[in-house]
Amino acid sequence: MLSLYRFRGATCASKVMLVLAEKGLDYEDRLVPRSYLSDPEYLKLNPAGVVPTLVHDGNVLVESSVIMTYLDEVFPRPALRPDTPLGRARVNAWLKRLDDSLQHLGIATYAIAMRHPILALPAEQREAYYASVQIPERRQLYRNLVEQGLEAPEVGGALQALKALQHEAERSLAADFLVGDYSLADAGLTPFLARMELLGLLLPEAETPRLHQWWQRVQDRPSFDVAVTAAAPENADQIRQLAAAAKDQIARLLAS
């Protein structure tokens, strides 16, 4: 039996859900509130207090890329990795690249949208929020993002990194998918594109034409609706509006 812990809007959980959907695997959907991530019961499963966590026949797995690879090994059909060592290495390189890029996506999401409800809190509650950030080195980052938004010093670099990620995908897309047939690399990149699209960070089609075609191709797959659309943040419309309101500032940061 498979159980997946996730919350709505968790990019890393969508990566795993795409793999489950592509393989037609049934699983118990443990949709949890974000507050549950710091519950001692959950921390026993996932000491970092993040999603996704997969439990397979009582065995606990964390780290989205590890889980995706595990699922492809245990449930090999349809295969979501090439059968050559070189092809697999290329898929692994994409998974690593995406893991390394998650922080940039998080910074963009906070600076454009998630800061607003926190900024609206009374100062005392805002301070309590910063103090509750689990990783101490991240407290100043969150403070900057909430209080300075797109002006925070960390944002320019993050948006440039997300731009570079799109260019890298464009260069990789000589054929329909990133590495051979549809693979874990495509499943990994898809929720990133969905988030970048929501935040108004997608580069124009003229700049990344192959990536735009790929984006349409992955959206046309049945897995997209269940693993990405249905798993979008509850406040997706509001995020889109906030991104639209910030579009000139975003364009400046992407251009520089």
Ligand SMILES: N[C@@H](CCC(=O)N[C@@H](CS)C(=O)NCC(=O)O)C(=O)O
């Ligand atoms: N490297 C981990 C990152 C996990 C991670 O940061 N997950 C995010 C969602 S994408 C999370 O749970 N964040 C906690 C929060 O937002 O409160 C993985 O790929 O599984």
